[in-house]
Each structure stands twice: as C-alpha cells, then as structure tokens.
Amino acid sequence: MKRYDLIIIGAGPSGLSAAIEAAKRGMKVIVFDENARPGGQLFKQIHKFFGSKEHKAKIRGFVIGRQLLGEAEKAGVEVRLSATVIGLYPDKEVVVREILEPEEGTAGETSAKEAVFHYKGDAIIVATGASENMVTFDGWTLPGVMGAGAAQTLMNLHGVRPGRKVLMLGSGNVGLVVSFQLLQAGCEVVALVDAAPRIGGYGVHAAKVARTGVPFYLSHTIKKAEGTDHVTGVTIAQVDSRFQFIEGTEKHFDVDTICVAVGLSPMSQLLKMAGCEMDNSGKGGGQIPVVDESGATSVPGIYAVGDVAGIEEASSAMIEGRMAGIRVAEYLGFDDKAGADTAFDQNEKALEGLRQGMFAPGNRGKKIEKTEEGIPVSENLLTHGFVADDEIERYPGVTHKAGVHPVMECTQNIPCNPCQDACPKHCISIGSNITSLPVVLKDSACIDCGMCVSSCPGQAIFLVNEDAGPGKATVTLPYEFLPLPEEGDEGYGLGRDGSRVCDAKVVRVRSSGAFDHTALVTIEVPAEYAMKARFFVKA
Amino acid sequence: MRQDRNRDLGPFVPREGDERIICRCEEVTQGEIRRAVHDGMYTMAEIRRYLRCGMGLCQGQTCSRLVAGIVARELGIKPAELAPASSRSPMRPIEMKVWADEETDDSKVRRA
Amino acid sequence: MRTADVVICGAGVIGCAAAYYLAKKGKSVIVLDRDNSIGNGGSSRNGGGVRQSGRDPRELPLAMYGIQHLWPTLSDELGVDVEYHQDGNLRLGKNERHRKILEGLTERAVKCGLDVRMIEGDEVRRINPYLSDEVVCASWCPTDGHANPLKTVLGFYRAARKLGAQFITGESVLELKKEKGRLRYVITDADTYCTEKVIVACGYESRAILQTVGIDVPMTKDLIEALVTEAEPPMFPQMLGTADADFYGHQTNHGSFVFGGSAGYDAQNLDFGHLATQSNNAPAICRAILRWVPKLADAKIVRTWSGYEDLSADKVPVISNIDEVPGLIAACGFTGHGFGISPIVGVLLSQLACDEEPVLDLSALRYDRFRSAV
DSSP states (O other): OEEEEEEEEOOSHHHHHHHHHHHHTTOOEEEEOSSSSSSGGGGGOOSBOOSOGGGTTTSBHHHHHHHHHHHHHHHTOEEEOSOEEEEEETTTEEEEEEEBOOOTTOTTOSSOOEEEEEEEEEEEEEOOOEEEOOOOOBTTTSTTEEEHHHHHHHHHTTOOOOOSEEEEEOOSHHHHHHHHHHHHTTOEEEEEEESSSSOOSOHHHHHHHHTTTOOEEETEEEEEEEOSSSOOEEEEEEBOTTSOBOTTOOEEEOOSEEEEOOOEEEOOHHHHHTTOOEEOSSTTSSOEEOOOTTOBOSSTTEEEOGGGGSOOOHHHHHHHHHHHHHHHHHHTTSSOHHHHHHHHHHHHHHHHHHTOSTTSGGGTTOOOOBOTTSOBOOHHHHHHSSOOTTTGGGSTTOOOOSSEEEEEOOOSOOSOOHHHHHOTTOOEEOOSSTTSOOEEOTTOOOOOOOHHHHHOTTOOEEEEESOSSTTEEEEEEEEOOSSOOOTTOEEEEEOTTSOEEEEEEEEEEEOOGGGTTOEEEEEEEEGGGTTTOOEEEEO | OOEETTOOOOOOOOOTTTTSEEETTTTEEHHHHHHHHHTTOOSHHHHHHHHOTTOSTTTTTTTHHHHHHHHHHHHTSOGGGSOOOOOOSOSSOEEHHHHHOEEOOGGGBOOO | OEEEEEEEEOOSHHHHHHHHHHHHTTOOEEEEESSSSTTOSGGGTSOOEEOOTTOOTTTHHHHHHIIIIIGGGHHHHHTSOOOOBOOOEEEEESSHHHHHHHHHHHHHHHHTTOOOEEEEHHHHHHHOTTSOTTOOEEEEETTOEEOOHHHHHHHHHHHHHHTTOEEEESOOEEEEEEETTEEEEEEESSOEEEEEEEEEOOGGGHHHHHHTTTOOOOEEEEEEEEEEEOOOOOOOOSEEEETTSOOEEEEOTTSOEEEEEOSSOTTTOOOTTTTOOOTTHHHHHHHHHHHHOGGGTTOEEEEEEEEEEEEETTSSOEEEEOTTSTTEEEEEOBTTOOGGGHHHHHHHHHHHHTTOOOSSOOGGGOTTOOOOOO
C-alpha cells in the first residue's frame, strides 16, 4: 500500500495551507480533492478579502487561491484532482477513486477508466469543507431554487448566469456577497430577504448592495415559490418575533431564481466514519469533530481544519490549516518543538486578529449597540442595509475638509486595515487595534490617488471634493461593474439607499493595475449631494 | 441516552406544510416524518430506516438537518439532542465496477 | 422498580416480535435495550432473506411455518408494509463442488417436506436472465423470498407499542436475579424490574446476561458487511445465495439492491468501537456481484455497513426455556439467519412465556444441547 507522511483530504484554503507548512518541513504530502480544480471555494471568491496583510487582505479570493497553489507546488506538495475519497478507514487508510490515464490504443474510448486506490498516512488532515443549508417552503424543490453558493459556482467558475431576476434569502456575508456578484453578472436582484430582524453579515457588504437599489426585507421570509415546472415568482411575508407569518404582509415578486444563503453545514462524515469524537451541539454550524487548537481530533494522527471543524471564513481556514500543518510536522518528528511553537504562535496571533470585533465568534447572535469607540451602531444599516444620511456623520472616517479628501463609511468594528497602508500620504489611520474604525489624520494631504478607494474590501471609501466649482461637488466611488461608464456620461447619483437623489455626470474614470479591477468613477453632483450620492447610474 | 418510548406526545394533528417534501432523494414529506415520530420513531436512525429519508443518493447531506428539526419539534426537544445517523462509506456514490477494481500501481493515475 | 408480566432484554426483531405477540395476548411487557435505537443490531443490518432452503433440519420447521402462516399476512397484521416477497430463492453454483453442496442441502430439505429442487444453468437463467453464464446449477425453492428487515423490526415495535408494550432504550441490562429459586428481577444501569418471565434476546450479548444466573450458551461473533445500491428499475424478484454462502442479495421494493459478502476475514475483523467497516470488504462484495450478476456493473453503491452475527456452536439458534432458572427464556445464537424466522420465533417465545404448549417442537433448539464431542 502506498504510504505518505501526510494525506490531506480537500484542496481548499485550509487543506492547501496545511500541506504547504507540512511539505516545507520535509514531509511527503499528498492532497486529494474530488473537484477537477483545486482551491475549494477560493476560486469563486471574486471579491477582495478583509483582514490585514498577513491575512492577504484586499487580495481577491481566486488570486489567493493561485498564490496558495504556487506555494504548494514550490513546497513539493502532490495535489491529486478528480480524486474522490470514498472512505477513511481504521489505521489511517484512505480509499480514493481516481481516473486512470488511458492505456495505449484506447484513445477512442468515451469514458475514462476509473479505479480505487488504497493509501495510508502517518497523519491525516480532513479539510473537506461544508455544504449549503436549505430551508423549506412551498415550492422549494422547483428548479430555480438554489443555494447561493451554487449560484456563485455557476457564475464565477462556469460563466453561467443563474437567472435573470433573483430573490436572495439570507443576509449573512454569503447572501450579501453573492447578491453583489449576481448584480455584477447582470442579474436583477429584486430583494434581499432575511427572517432575522437584523442583517447578519458585514454592514459594508450590505451597503454596497443597497446603494445599487436592492431593497432589504428583514423579519421577512419566503412563503412560497410559484411556478409549475420552474420558478416564476415568489411570495414573501413578514414574520413576528417567533418567526410566525403575519397575515396580510405578503409581497409578491416575479423572479426566475431564488437563492438561499442560510448557512453551511460541515461535511464531517469522514471524521465520524473514522471514529473521531463528534460535537453535535450545533455551535460549529452542524456536527463537528472535537479538536484542539491544532485541529487534532480524538483519534491520534487525524486532524480536521477549515469549515469541517466549524464554519468560519476562508481567511481563518487558511491560518488553521497552517497551524495543523505545523503541529503534524512536529507530531511526526519533522520539526522540533521550539521551531513548531514559534511558527504556531505566529499563526495563532494572526488567527486571534481575525476573530476580533463585532463579528467575533463570541458575539454571534448578539446585538451590539455601540462600536468600540462608543458610537451608536446605525440601526438603519442593520435593518435596511445602509447608513441613513442623518447617521453617517457620527463615524470618525466621515469628515469634512477643503479639497479632495477620503470619506470612509466604515461603521462597524471588523478586523480589516488595508486602507491605512494604502495611502501613500498616510492620511488614514486605524492604529494597532485592527478592528478600530479608520480615521482621517488632521494635516494630512490627500493627493486624490484613489488607492484607499480601491483597497477597501468593503467598497466603503469615497473621495469627496465638497467644493469642486460653483455649486458643484465631486464624488469618486469604487465601481466593479461592466461596462464602465465613460467620461461625459450623464445620469443620476444614487443615495446610500439606492434611490435617485440628483443628476450626475461622469467626469473621470480610472482603472489601473494597482486598483485590481476596482475602477474609480468620479461623478459631479450638486454640492448639497456631496455627502449623499454614493453610486451612479447612466440615464 | 435513556429513553422511555411510551411518553405521550399527544395526538397527531395535521399541520401546514405536511405535504411538503423534505427529503428530495426519497421524496419523504414533513407529514410522513411527523407521523413516524407519533408511531414511535424517536431517533434519526429509526426515522431513516422507517421512511428512507436520508438514504438516497445524497445520503442526507441536504435533508438531515431539516429532518432533525422536524423530529425534535415533534418530540419537544432541541435538534442537538438527537444523535445524527451514522456516516458510512462511500462518501460519494460509486459504481460497483469502479469499487471492485482495486489497483495498486497509482503511477497510472491521471495527473492534472 | 417497575413490574411487568414479561421483561424482554433486547429490542431487536426477536424481542420486538415476542413483545408484539405477548401484548396481543394481553400480557404486560417491558422491552429493554442498551442501544438508543430499536433494532440497531443485526435486525437492521441483515440481508432480508425469508428462506427455508439451506436451513438445518432442526430450524427448517420454523422457517416453513412462518412462510406458510405468518409472513403472507404480516403487513396487514402490523399495519406496516414489511415488503414481503415470495418469489423464490436461487442458491447458485458454478462448479461441481458447488453442485455437491447444493445437492446435499436439497436432499435434506426435501426429506423435511420442502419444495426445493436442483435446476441447471439454462433454467436458472430463464428464472433470472441477469445471472452470469458461469452459473451451471442452482437449488430452486419457489416458496422462499425476502422482506424489508428495517420495516419489519420497526413494524413489530410499532404494533407492540400500540398494544401497550413498554419500550425503554439506552438502558443496559447488567444482571438477572433470582428470588426463592425463580428468576424475578432484571437489574439495569438505571432501574430494577420485577417480573414473572424474562426473555433474553440480545444476540451475542445474551451470553453475558445469561451468565449472571450461571447459564452459558457457547457463542462467538462475526463482524460482517453488506451494501446497498441506488434504485434501479425492477430486474428480478428472487432472493439470491451461493453454495458457499459467501454472497447473497436481492432487489428491494425501492429498487435498490442489498448484497452481502466478505473479503474472508469475518472472524478477525475489528469494529474499532464504532462498527467500522473494513476497506477490503466492499470491493470484495462488488467483485462477487460482478461475477454473479454482471449486468449491475454500473449500479452505484450508496452505503455500506457492518454488523455482528451471533454464531452458536452448532450454527442453529437456542430457543428454549432455561429449566435450571425457572422463568428464564433464551433466544439467541441465530447465526445470521434469524430474520426470516423472527415472526414464528416471536410466536413461540410468547407461548413459552405464557406457559403454553409451543406450536412447534423446540426440543432440538434447547440451551443444554451443547455437550462434549468426545
């Protein structure tokens, strides 16, 4: 039987990260993945990631995926694709279904021959990720009802638009991010709906959807999907505090697609099959293995990392993967304790950094009333997806100044700081606490370079010139839709709520490699809309 | 967990959504699941064996959470108190001609 | 302390069937099982055969009685479709050695009055055109069949429970206790039960429970495996087996095929504390299927499982009053073929527990038949 020092199941962010750390320490590592492409969910993440430099902040997910693959290749990791693990058996034996090279003279055969192979590892890391949850309503099995992740796969991996008119259920980060991506793909998102009374994901993700005009319906959920052989419409209704429908609150939308983003469940079956002690309390999003901080399960030599060990973000999954890779190398004598401890601690610190702020695992489900700075959280943001005009001025990133200056509509404490590094003039500061709200430093001189605008993964930074000629103001906004507007285009400035607030004219469009596909569109608006217009649509 | 199977769950009362399919692979409805609980099927394993829900091609990946929610509600307990049904290979359905073919020389595997 | 006319240790198909027939007689019954689920042992893990052919003459009358009197009406009786089919059993052979085995089995069964005969390969394939051309002979018993073990055990449970039988799961029986020469108490990890009669039907675990009152039934256990495919269009309704009894299977109502077989290490397999399957068994079963039913090559397997069978020293069950311990009845050592006779065993146990004359002679299945061979 073929034997490896380490077998990793799943070539997603955590699996690849673990493989890299283990292989760097001299281990013979193989990674199996059932998909034809590596990277797990990373390659469909076309948005920029949050965090700081060490978390690969402001880099788009698929680029991080490419970087990881390069790193893995360099470290000598063997990645086997279209390799489905059938079972994880006693003695750390992995049975894998793989495709064989066609034998000579069989080139004309239509289907490739497949067979199963048995491998043993001195250690196994299970990094199989998660699958999407579903909710049921009348018509939920109609074609056209799909997971938001499935819609994302269609769009971003296969170039297929999932539908034309879409209703999104779920306001967590997945629901928000995919809604934005549906808009990018040219779909109309008719509504973003959540049974919860407050938006679950990052406010900045919600705000960039809201400003395009997508309405949010909190305390609402789907009553039924309509259609006979596919979705033709959907009815939602308001729910009370016990999630019961309130009579007479029904709203109908004509749609051909309903996306469901109601959380993920760990795909932990292999761990269970291997006899690992499991935790069914639901705290990790479903059944998860009991693990220590290095991902070690109750079965010596079997580890679990990433979503399979508890649902989190890709950024933390990558660090968890590295931590497990380091400890596995130590466990099998490829690294000494001191070396492993140093590397482990460094990653642990990075992980702690990501688990700070309002959305930290410990705050799940809690309503946070005030920011760390003591500023009341925008109620409108939580219930409608955008900060109201009369709320925005309370945040430290929103200041007034002569000339062009950044306006940072960053209103929640999330672990993210690319903006402070992006500004070549050091106008922006977050400080040592990564979750602090950004502030504009006094006496700093903005040169209108736009680096802060494009660096913000939340698309929450605008460059505003409140006095751009008589009665005029300019607003430079991040723009990730095609086709790009052109200089001279006339249209409307949209408010944070997506409503048309004023006439607007495009005066400048910038896109450069440094902006990494976030174009900067500068619009000219009446001066009184300098702090109100946040998006542009052509007339 | 010790369980006395004769506690009174009250009469079976039809509820909105009972016609709704919960397990898509095996086409099991909410009403069938609720009825099974009243018939004494108190564990996920029993529900599965009695109705086949979660025994189809997806092996319960989609419905087990939904089924657990329905069963727990009927029993008046939290879903977390229901032990999930066991996990067994194959993790993905596999043609028997493929599983029967145990190769030893993995140099013949197609590399990406 | 709770009391009942009869306490049954083991909520498998035997215990549940006994509970049902006892409850039907108006007895108060408590059924205890250490597992959290009803029928979680061999009862939910077997291949569903309802066979007479291939059985030892000592238990053949039970199988025949069940098929003549109980199985045909069981679904109606229990109010649950147990998916009983009486479409025959083909025990297949590929060579002369197989033929000899099959002829021996057939001859013995015919002597007991069973309608079973040897047929040649062509006739085998007329009955079942999906079988391999390599099949040269078979024993054919047209009155054999199969049923759904999951529905059967849960059906007996459901019906017994409806009649008032009490079921308690997740509670382990630790000890049986006599009072004034009669068995009186069942002591568990949670309670003590006072009763007139105790039926022990816990598979291999029966041995340890019986030992608490000084009774030993010589048994071992094998860890064996089976698998199930996705649903296929209806292909054949017969139960299949082989001369070497190393492979068996049938197509269920649902369309899926259930097959059992082995890589050959049943006695050595370890369960690793969680009924682990072995990596070599499923491929071995797949190869066996391909050899006997080659047309299933593309059928997908969706699940495998393992389970213990309790092997008695002579491969025939113990169904017996324990004379030395009045009030104690044992039903164990079914050796992998208990499911098909479970309804009649339930009836017989209910009769023993009510001190009635059993409908069939059980003297060949006594607990004290295991004597020194030399």
